[in-house]
Amino acid sequence: MAFVKADMGRRYRLYPTVGQEETLTRWAHTCRALWNVALEQRCYLYRQRGITLMGTAQSKQLVQARAELEWMADLPSECGQRVLANLDAAYLNFWNPDHPAGFPSRKKRGHRTSVPFKGQRVRVRKLNRHWAEVRLPKLGWVRFRLSRALGGVIRNATVSRDGTGWHVSFGVHTGWKPGAPNGRPGCGVDFGVAASAFVSTEAGPRLMPPTLTKAEQARLKHLERKKARQLTYARKHNGGRYSNRMRRTIARITKLKTRQANRRADFTHKLTTDLAQNHGFVGIEDLRVKNMSASAKGTMDTPGKKVAQKSGLNRSILDNAPGERRRQLTYKCRLYGSKLIPVPAFQTSQTCANPVCGKVDPASRPGCGRIFRCVHCGWEDDADHNASVEIEARARRTGGLVTNSTRSAATARVPVQSRRRMREALSATRV
Known part of the structure; x- marks a missing residue:
């Protein structure tokens, strides 16, 4: 089966039990700590030795950390891998001259609580017209409000919490294509x-x-x-x-x-x-x-x-x-x-x-x-x-060609290497 990416997002209200909520909170803090440690390691190696460390090498070190640290082993292995993959994506966005993202930042304790999962380890079953359950690794089945149909194949999932409660977001592959011109006035x-x-x-x-x-x-x-x-x-x-x-x-x-x-x-x-x-x-x-x-x-x-x-x-x-x-x-x-x-x-x-x-x-x-x-x-x-x-x-x-743009950044932006040195120098001053 050919690899397909998520092209749509679906977000639902999640209703975990008290025990499941405590576990998700603990995992979320572990994900935050893993992000900060991995980011600090990359910044340190680049400042001291000029080495660009990516998630492939850090994944091997993650296996060793899970064997030595009990709180790290409590987190499902694929969640840690997803954290490193997300950090890689943040670096790629920063290096991309056409992307507005800045240098990856550290996550504070008050940052949005979230735990990422791989789509292959997530299963969903429908209970009735309004309710469904999602099966998460090492956690079991968790109920969520089925406010709309998934409409595709689940490629990834993220459990997060905000001021109103817990939510689960699915990255879904629906196979949609750009719509034909609707012919209506502009x-x-x-x-x-x-x-x-x-x-x-x-x-x-x-x-x-x-x-x-x-x-x-x-x-x-x-x-x-x-x-x-x-x-x-x-x-x-x-x-x-x-x-x-x-x-x-x-x-x-x-x-x-x-x-x-x-x-x-x-x-x-x-x-x-x-x-x-x-x-x-x-x-x-x-x-x-x-x-x-x-x-x-x-x-x-x-x-x-x-x-x-x-x-x-x-x-x-x-x-x-x-x-x-x-x-x-x-x-x-x-x-x-x-x-x-x-x-x-x-x-x-x-x-x-x-x-x-x-x-x-x-x-x-x-x-x-x-x-x-x-x-x-x-x-x-x-x-x-x-x-x-x-x-x-x-x-x-x-007709879509922007001339005399008001954007402060020109099309030809600062070279990648210069941007990296500049951003990491600024990052080092905040430590």
């Missing part, structure tokens, strides 16, 4: 802060509902203050060790934050799916979100101005998740027979969308307000809708 979309998304073919904006209610916001503020007091007490009297009461406070904060993230993700998925299904192409701005949300704090010598205001703007930008929307549109447009066309974002908010005008003038946006009023032809429209129409026009002209 559109331009302006992602903003005041208006979450304004589509050029629509009369009104699409607004993301508040991710937290007023009561939840007040609750989160109260818990954050409570955590700060408990942390101060721990540093003064407990040597920095967290009390059980403080851990419960952190768990409540995490639950609210996870609920907020889930609501944001729900709106994002519904928005991107609708755009990809109902349009022949989707034009968006080619934004560099990292630069847009950079801090204005400055340095000791040259302190920044309006730092608090810029911090609030950064939170609003990231809350709308423009990078995640682009990532989802990238694969959903291929799936539904559409096309994603990023266009230069330069002066889209200052360009008149009137086909007979098209002039650029900052005076057309007095005070950067919500109304666009062209000082040359008198065209008047909502500023975000005007920008979306301009984005659609640029998408039709370029």
Whole structure:
């Protein structure tokens, strides 16, 4: 049988027993420790001897470690192999000039709890219409909510925990192919802060509902203050060790934050799916979100101005998740027979969308307000809708070729060897 890779992901809510939950938590901490040790070993060998160590050599050392360390032997062998394989993938992404990933980072204790498994060792059986079980090595059968069909062959699985509970994610091979062009009209979309998304073919904006209610916001503020007091007490009297009461406070904060993230993700998925299904192409701005949300704090010598205001703007930008929307549109447009066309974002908010005008003038946006009023032809429209129409026009002209990109990184990036030395030097300073 030919090797096939996972091309789709499926995520379900997992319901382990108390004993299974303790075992998964213990395994997750072992995976985190293995990642950090393997990463530190690679950095040390490269700094001291210039040797690039990969997972093949570390797998042999893992066998010896499992024979000598009881806590390492408790972890299923394939989970350790998957951790090393994931570390190899992180290095390959870093070395790839076309991939935005940075140098692999160490995982803290508060990092997302997860345990990876190989698909060959995982079995799934359906119990009824809404429930199923997954068999994990050395753990047995664990129930999960069958919220959707798997729809393919399982290639890998990952058990993780967030603020709402445990989940199991399957990498599934479905054999899907890019959809044929749907032949529908295209559109331009302006992602903003005041208006979450304004589509050029629509009369009104699409607004993301508040991710937290007023009561939840007040609750989160109260818990954050409570955590700060408990942390101060721990540093003064407990040597920095967290009390059980403080851990419960952190768990409540995490639950609210996870609920907020889930609501944001729900709106994002519904928005991107609708755009990809109902349009022949989707034009968006080619934004560099990292630069847009950079801090204005400055340095000791040259302190920044309006730092608090810029911090609030950064939170609003990231809350709308423009990078995640682009990532989802990238694969959903291929799936539904559409096309994603990023266009230069330069002066889209200052360009008149009137086909007979098209002039650029900052005076057309007095005070950067919500109304666009062209000082040359008198065209008047909502500023975000005007920008979306301009984005659609640029998408039709370029046809997917991004020119004069606003991205700070050029196509020809820093050579791989220089990037490795630079990143590892920075990594060494953090130790």
